[in-house]
Amino acid sequence: MTLLGHDRYGAEVTVQTGLLRDAIRGADLSATVPTCPDWTLGDLARHVGGAHRWAGTIVRTRAAEDIPEEQVPGYAGPDSDDPSALDAWLAEGADLLASALREAGPDTAVWTWAPERTAGFWARRMTHETVVHRADAELTVGRPFSVAPDVAADTIDEWLEILSSLRATGEDPTLAELRGAGRSIHLHATDAPPELNAEWLIEFGAEDFTWRRAHAKATVALRGPLADVLQVFYRRLPADSDRVEVLGEAELLRFWLERANWD
Numbered sequence: 001m002t003l004l005g006h007d008r009y010g011a012e013v014t015v016q017t018g019l020l021r022d023a024i025r026g027a028d029l030s031a032t033v034p035t036c037p038d039w040t041l042g043d044l045a046r047h048v049g050g051a052h053r054w055a056g057t058i059v060r061t062r063a064a065e066d067i068p069e070e071q072v073p074g075y076a077g078p079d080s081d082d083p084s085a086l087d088a089w090l091a092e093g094a095d096l097l098a099s100a101l102r103e104a105g106p107d108t109a110v111w112t113w114a115p116e117r118t119a120g121f122w123a124r125r126m127t128h129e130t131v132v133h134r135a136d137a138e139l140t141v142g143r144p145f146s147v148a149p150d151v152a153a154d155t156i157d158e159w160l161e162i163l164s165s166l167r168a169t170g171e172d173p174t175l176a177e178l179r180g181a182g183r184s185i186h187l188h189a190t191d192a193p194p195e196l197n198a199e200w201l202i203e204f205g206a207e208d209f210t211w212r213r214a215h216a217k218a219t220v221a222l223r224g225p226l227a228d229v230l231q232v233f234y235r236r237l238p239a240d241s242d243r244v245e246v247l248g249e250a251e252l253l254r255f256w257l258e259r260a261n262w263d
Contacts, residue, residue, distance in 0.1 A: 006106035013126050016130040016134055017094035023137040024045055041137060053097070055126050056093070059119045125158070135147075139236065155230055160200070164211070167208060185222070186217070187202075190226075192226045202256070232244055
């Protein structure tokens with residue numbers, strides 16, 4: 001696993017937000033997001049823009065504890081339903097976050113909800129938060145989703161790291177079910193450059209699971225283009241989609257996807 005680098009993450013926040021803005025520009029903002037059915041497209045945009053402002057405020061103020069949403073300037077977004085106002089608000093929030101990240105650098109100590117308490121955590125987290133919700137938006141408007149291979153691979157890495165961290169706390173009984181010695185899941189991106197090593201092996205133990213980048217035989221394998229493997233793994237694309245191939249015990253993949261449900 002190789003991180004993309006702090007400057008790249010900061011840049012990707014702006015890039016991915018720009019692509020999200022492109023996806024929703026001119027779309028019906030009242031449309032339901034199929035992968036987040038409690039949200040409209042407008043709700044999704046406000047969620048992403050609010051998250052950018054929240055994380056940006058934490059980094060900019062070097063916060064040592066969580067900052068309530070109501071204390072974040074501009075968190076809720078524009079008062080009107082004017083699409084142009086929403087677009088400008090999204091762009092401004094991404095720029096504010098990217099600027100705060102550049103100024104802080106990766107190692108500055110700030111509050112996070114994770115063991116890693118640095119600005120670098122927020123740079124990576126907000127990049128992938130934006131990537132995945134862009135996928136939601138593009139699905140809603142019927143546009144194909146694509147993403148740079150190294151960004152997609154790092155999105156999967158981070159997702160597995162988050163699940164491992166949350167599983168280790170023992171606080172989520174659903175994640176605690178991700179165990180059972182002798183079973184394994186292999187993710188295989190068929191279109192990624194070889195040097196990216198875009199393959200993952202998740203191995204279940206008696207009490208936990210582990211993961212690593214590896215090519216290996218497993219109980220079940222999920223194969224397909226990297227962007228589609230990413231979407232299946234984040235439950236944005238069904239595992240029985242004709243865009244991917246599931247080999248072996250499909251029930252184990254379903255078992256994982258039903259329980260690995262934090263996002």
